[in-house]
Amino acid sequence: MDMIYNIGDGKMSKSEVGNKAFMLDFLKQKQFNIMDGFVISKKYFDKWIIVLRNNNDFIKLINNNLDYNAENFNFELNKYIGDLIWDNDMEKSISGFLERFQRDQMFIVRSSSNYEDGLKKSFAGMYESVLNVNRNTIVKAIKYCFMSSFSQNVINYKKDGGFELFDSDISIIVQKQLDAEKTGIVFTLNPYNNDQDSIVINLCMGKLDKLVSGKISTETYEINKLLPIYSDNNICTKYEMTRIVFQAMQIEKELNYFIDIEFAIKDNDIVIFQVRPIATYYSLSNEMKTDILEDKRLYLDIE
Numbered sequence: 001m002d003m004i005y006n007i008g009d010g011k012m013s014k015s016e017v018g019n020k021a022f023m024l025d026f027l028k029q030k031q032f033n034i035m036d037g038f039v040i041s042k043k044y045f046d047k048w049i050i051v052l053r054n055n056n057d058f059i060k061l062i063n064n065n066l067d068y069n070a071e072n073f074n075f076e077l078n079k080y081i082g083d084l085i086w087d088n089d090m091e092k093s094i095s096g097f098l099e100r101f102q103r104d105q106m107f108i109v110r111s112s113s114n115y116e117d118g119l120k121k122s123f124a125g126m127y128e129s130v131l132n133v134n135r136n137t138i139v140k141a142i143k144y145c146f147m148s149s150f151s152q153n154v155i156n157y158k159k160d161g162g163f164e165l166f167d168s169d170i171s172i173i174v175q176k177q178l179d180a181e182k183t184g185i186v187f188t189l190n191p192y193n194n195d196q197d198s199i200v201i202n203l204c205m206g207k208l209d210k211l212v213s214g215k216i217s218t219e220t221y222e223i224n225k226l227l228p229i230y231s232d233n234n235i236c237t238k239y240e241m242t243r244i245v246f247q248a249m250q251i252e253k254e255l256n257y258f259i260d261i262e263f264a265i266k267d268n269d270i271v272i273f274q275v276r277p278i279a280t281y282y283s284l285s286n287e288m289k290t291d292i293l294e295d296k297r298l299y300l301d302i303e
Contacts (some may be wrong), residue, residue, distance in 0.1 A: 037175030
């Protein structure tokens, strides 16, 4: 039974690897420049789920999660996840996929679930990612991401939405970490005002962890999809900006919905790390849309 897949090999199904991983696999097959890596399917963690479901104390913790403050809950949760055994078969299969990378390669480890990054539900920001992971810390990083599927925020969101509490439905993405010169996120509609004719790009200098952590200021640029004007800026060249927008537009066209893309740049090469649908926008009817270059209309709903 296949439980680990290389990104781009076309063998994974959405049900077993989640939206994010399936998206990366699909786009890499379409020749988009997706960062190399592999995906550990949720089947891989079946043994852990069985152990947790048979632990009455763990069941009690999840059912009564609101009885704990965040610190105490995480402490208790970490005890149960930390005790899960990483057996020889699991370790060998991971080691086999790591062999094709250089010994000193650093990785990004992040979650992928059918609960997150959907068109109607996102679980945005609830699952964890770990950067600067090496071979010696990859097991710890995978466990940490797995544990986040039972965090207080996730459990509360599941309770509110009527989701199954004890099914983590989580797979793990392991990607090469790039020693990037520049990183950014591009939105194929303006997330601040719902303008569907605009692309918004947030850019910063340095590695991806600086952008993800929010500890560094970013510069924001807005470009009209219909009449794009490109120029050099404090971070990117005109050529780089043109390629960022072109790739974003191509992916949006391929998927047929609005997206945000996390990317990095090194030696003028733009590499994509993840692609997510933008779920929080207002769809406009044809009657409400304006023609090219026509002034936008403001609508006010008064009851």
